[in-house]
Amino acid sequence: GAGLLWFGWFGFNAGSALTSGALATSAFIATHLAAAAATVTWCLAELVQRGKASVLGAVSGAVAGLVAITPASGYVGPCAAILIGGAVGVICYWAVSLKHSLGYDDSLDAFGVHGVGGIVGAILTGVFAAEAIGGTKGLLEGNPGQVLTQIEGIAATIIYSGIGSFIILKVIDAVIGLRVSKEVEIEGLDINLHGEVVR
Numbered sequence: 001g002a003g004l005l006w007f008g009w010f011g012f013n014a015g016s017a018l019t020s021g022a023l024a025t026s027a028f029i030a031t032h033l034a035a036a037a038a039t040v041t042w043c044l045a046e047l048v049q050r051g052k053a054s055v056l057g058a059v060s061g062a063v064a065g066l067v068a069i070t071p072a073s074g075y076v077g078p079c080a081a082i083l084i085g086g087a088v089g090v091i092c093y094w095a096v097s098l099k100h101s102l103g104y105d106d107s108l109d110a111f112g113v114h115g116v117g118g119i120v121g122a123i124l125t126g127v128f129a130a131e132a133i134g135g136t137k138g139l140l141e142g143n144p145g146q147v148l149t150q151i152e153g154i155a156a157t158i159i160y161s162g163i164g165s166f167i168i169l170k171v172i173d174a175v176i177g178l179r180v181s182k183e184v185e186i187e188g189l190d191i192n193l194h195g196e197v198v199r
Contacts, residue, residue, distance in 0.1 A: 002063070004160065006062055009066045016073075017074065029078055030076055031070075033078055034066070034068060034069035034081040034088075037065060037086040038064045038066075040086070041088075041089030042064065042089040043061060044089075045094070057093070061092070063114075064088050064089060064092035064113045065117075066151065068120050069085060069090075071118070071150075072084055072119075075128070076133060077130055080130070081127070083124075084128065088117050088121060092116050092117050097112075099112060111120045125138070126139060127144075
């Protein structure tokens with residue numbers, strides 16, 4: 001599944017160029033390098049903290065790298081892609097571990113991987129954007145305002161998605177409820193909600 005996701009992400013990022021050319025190739029390479037770097041750094045973080053790396057960790061790192069490079073893929077070169085992926089692998093590993101200490105429910109690590117990974121990637125796009133690649137200068141090319149623009153976009157996205165999600169969740173809660181009982185959750189949703197028995 002992770003391999004299919006990684007492969008599909010090439011179409012997502014490189015395909016956004018809408019033509020086969022230098023920009024699509026650059027986005028393709030950036031996507032691959034960021035995912036690979038994030039896989040390695042997530043596994044290293046696991047190794048340091050837990051004494052071993054896991055396949056689930058490698059997959060989570062790859063997805064974090066893919067998420068983080070998406071806003072940057074049309075604006076950064078290979079070295080920046082590696083730095084973005086390397087940073088997000090460690091940052092997202094830390095973010096996912098927070099759910100245990102803070103006690104919030106994030107069974108698929110959507111916030112720790114996608115939310116945090118997207119935020120980190122968007123900010124680092126403002127740092128590493130190269131005019132020669134995407135037509136926009138980032139912080140390293142003397143345009144600190146691009147980082148502020150990225151942060152404004154992140155804030156607007158958080159506000160919009162937060163309000164939208166709150167409204168949707170309230171409607172769902174009023175209609176069918178948001179959670180099943182603890183007993184149903186322990187016994188399994190497949191049996192209780194879908195009548196499916198694993199044999």
